[in-house]
Amino acid sequence: MTRVVILDYGSGNLRSAERAVLRAGADVEVTSDPHAALNADGLVVPGVGAFSACIAGLRDVGGDKIVGKRLAGGRPVLGICVGMQILFERGVEHGDEADGLGEWPGVVDGLHADVLPHMGWNIVRTPEDSVLFAGLDADTRFYFVHSYAARNWELESGLTGQAPKVTWAHHGEDFVAAVENGALCATQFHPEKSGDAGAQVLRNWLGTLS
Numbered sequence: 001m002t003r004v005v006i007l008d009y010g011s012g013n014l015r016s017a018e019r020a021v022l023r024a025g026a027d028v029e030v031t032s033d034p035h036a037a038l039n040a041d042g043l044v045v046p047g048v049g050a051f052s053a054c055i056a057g058l059r060d061v062g063g064d065k066i067v068g069k070r071l072a073g074g075r076p077v078l079g080i081c082v083g084m085q086i087l088f089e090r091g092v093e094h095g096d097e098a099d100g101l102g103e104w105p106g107v108v109d110g111l112h113a114d115v116l117p118h119m120g121w122n123i124v125r126t127p128e129d130s131v132l133f134a135g136l137d138a139d140t141r142f143y144f145v146h147s148y149a150a151r152n153w154e155l156e157s158g159l160t161g162q163a164p165k166v167t168w169a170h171h172g173e174d175f176v177a178a179v180e181n182g183a184l185c186a187t188q189f190h191p192e193k194s195g196d197a198g199a200q201v202l203r204n205w206l207g208t209l210s
Helices: 014-023 034-039 051-060 062-074 195-206
Strands: 004-005 027-029 042-045 077-080 086-091 096-099 105-110 120-121 141-146 148-150 165-172 173-181 186-187
Touching: 004 034, 004 120, 014 027, 027 034, 027 062, 051 062, 051 086, 051 096, 062 141, 062 148, 105 165, 120 148, 120 165, 141 165, 141 195, 148 173
Parallel strands: 004 027, 004 042, 042 077, 077 186, 086 105
Antiparallel strands: 086 096, 105 148, 120 141, 165 173, 173 186
């Protein structure tokens, strides 16, 4: 069975993510153990709360090195919510700036919308050749909870030398809702809270781990 580690660094809906990935068909372990995280078939990096707190917690358990080593070896990583945001170069919240992992260029900052946080179900605009969203209709909705996002996409050539596949959503303005970049994938929405649609996204991701 496919082995997935959900990285425990003190942030994220760990048990919800564990149950969702388990239901999607994987053998799941929640741990901060570097050996387990490096050697699993897939690594999930969740995240809730402030960008700066999440990146600090990640670095405290060596998660930055774990993600870097996995990607250097082409080993799949999935970031969720703030676990996606910290993959960018920087995060800015209430004037507080923090460096991210820098896997993707760009800044995560506040959404420009009349109602914040963006909380609830929303449709997304996926690229035609998306693997994560295969089998899902265009009007499928996913569950979001956030006030900050990557509002621009700057990387033209990704980890495989090809352009990453970027999915967009809209709340007040367009923002990046998901990215597929070789071994590195991420979603701004919570697949573990998105019912059958989220389960399909997780199954699709698990299908890339062979």
